[in-house]
Amino acid sequence: MAPVSKAERKALMDAGAWIFNVVTSVGIIMVNKALMATHGYSFATTLTGLHFATTTLMTVVMRWLGYVQPSHLPLPELIKFVVFANLSIVGMNVSLMWNSVGFYQIAKLCIIPVLCLFEVVFDNFRYSRGTKLSIMVVLLGVGVCTVSDVSVNTRGLAAAAVAVWSTALQQYYVHYLQKKYSLGSFNLLGHTAPAQMASLLVLGPFVDYWLTGKKVYSFDYSPIVTFFIVLSCIIAIGTNLSQFICIGRFTAVSFQVLGHMKTILVLILGFMFFGKEGLNLQVALGMLLAVVGMIWYGNASSKPGGKERLSHPEKSPEDGRV
Incomplete structure (x- = not known):
């Protein structure tokens, strides 16, 4: 048996990371939807x-076991990240609560453009005509789906x-912090999760009381509700x-482009378990x-000139760009 090359090993690790994300993301969406829609939580x-x-408990255990090494993240950077991330999480959860599973996922597609x-404004990237057209196709697909979703x-x-906007900021900042401060996934979670x-x-109980x-x-808290929460x-x-x-392996844009797999799975599972949110031909x-547009975007942006930095940006997030 021939030894596995470095490129093959990287491809396997990339695939494993993506499968891990797909399974956990789809799983938590369906569990949370069951909590909110079925059990009224x-x-x-x-x-x-x-x-x-x-998650904090996990990072503490990993640090105790020696898998997380000491690292540094400046307090101003941590505060900005937490603001972006909390707005993202609260916004996504509220969107899931107030919208159907389908529209919740479709709205997430807008994170890509x-x-x-952000890359054009903050990182001085330039996109080719094909890349721009592919983004327009994605937006058109999202619009078609949105109109058909009566909920x-x-x-x-x-x-x-x-x-959408807070999630884009949070994910853009994840890649920036990992790159600038050489932080691994466990390290960054160790700083941000607590x-x-x-x-x-x-703030959660007050925000939830205001919303509901x-x-x-x-x-x-019945046994079944407690089980779903755990x-x-x-x-x-x-x-x-x-x-x-x-995000560390693929960048935030690529992470979102690949997200169409989760969208399709969630829509199918939503139809299976929440029949009132059925799929129709228009959706x-x-x-x-939208998926065709994402695939087109991936191909177009990977070609020479499809997506390239014109010059190094003059500003960094520390200069107030985000």
């Missing part, structure tokens, strides 16, 4: 705080918009870690168009 912000509590915009409402659309846990657990008019401490927290460890791993065609 609408405290999304508090739940996210619990997610980061278990927003991240591309969309004004507040859900607003939550999705906040989620801060997110503390802020979300403190219900108190998290007054909810009837399951959600366990899966969240993998979701948080795999996101940092994938299916819109999804297909």
